[in-house]
Amino acid sequence: MNTHPASQAPAPPGAVVAEDVSKVFFSGGDPVWALEDFSLTLEPGSFTCIVGPSGCGKSTFLRILGGLEERTVGTVSMPDEGRKIPAAFVFQEHGVFPWMTVLDNIAFGLRMSGTGAAERTRIARDWLDRVRLTEFADSYPHQLSGGMRQRVAIARAFATGSPVLLMDEPLGALDAQTRMLMQEELISLWESERKTVLMVTHDIDEAIILSDRVIVMSGRPGTLREDITVPFERPRSFDIERSPEFSALRARIWDLLREDARTAEESA
Template identity: 80%
Template structure:
């Protein structure tokens, strides 16, 4: 099957280009290279997943793209302009503020960019309706389930209007059933908005189910091992996991990762 081609870019979409990005940390006097000469281009409106062994620099790269971490070497541009990617983040730990209502959490990013109160309330309520949490607008995070709190975090990211979403294991803390439901909901929102998405995940099945491409990274220092196009049409459901092609792709990715995962576990 042919991969669905992302639609042409609109004003709400962005391309992201990282060229020869490297990152070094210092542990005492010794340099530790987290990333080395890593390049990646994200097409506007695409959904790309990164998989790799623990400690290979996946999350570091995400933080560099979003301006939360300084790169040591290399260049990052968004639609041809060099600056931190204008991105919204979604993390594994949902990061919602416990002292804020659900509505205020969703509106927080808009508040930080100076959007007037009436407008940000309207946008927040719209997104709460889209993630089926409008009846919980006045509730607080402790009153919600884990899946509901993560839907708040997803709504907050989409509500910012940022053309790029950077997601670091956003569903990793959820139970298996809730995770499957959230995968479906996340893809439905993305298909409606077609933002440019880069998602880090340890789950190979999740990467195949969600992504247009899968970037396989090497062990530390992380660099590109293989760039794989996912050969399944959209819309895509969990039924694809029962196909022979899915199993073959899963095995191919695992074979690329196995030795580096074993090394990472032995040196942890």
């Protein structure tokens, strides 16, 4: 493993740059390497998805970028690092606060960053309207469907004003129909805001439909397996799933993941 961060050229303003990031955990006193020498640069305003075998460190890497986990080795550069909320998170289980109203949930990140009450209410109401939840402003999460709660979580992340959104399987708990609708909604919001998005998903089709690039990670310790540019122009529709190019790209990514899974079984 490389224990000395590599020198790097200056990144474009607003880019997210991770160089030679490694992370070790200790289980019963023994080191377990979750990530090893993983490097990734995200251009400002890009949408990138990460796929990889279970346990390869995808979520760990997201948490390192967001400051929720300390890296063992390597360097990370985030835009506006002096902000109180340098990156906004959306988790699989939506993470909305059950004791807060929908409006207060969306305004929460703004409150944490010190935005005044009147301004954060104005911004939160604007985002309520954009995710079509205006009439539920005074409702509580338990009164909403799963898809509606996830729209609250996504609106809260966008409302913070953070230039970077980190999403960990944000649509994974939804049924297939709701998931497709949320994919369309997420892309629409991203196209209007052009924030830098890094999203972890286990769904290959979802990764292709949503992203500019698909980052395929190896099995643990996770590192870069392949960096794939998605060839479809924007705006996109689900019609691309019918194309031979889509099928070929899906098969290519699946072959990489299957190869890693077989290697892990053989070495077990």
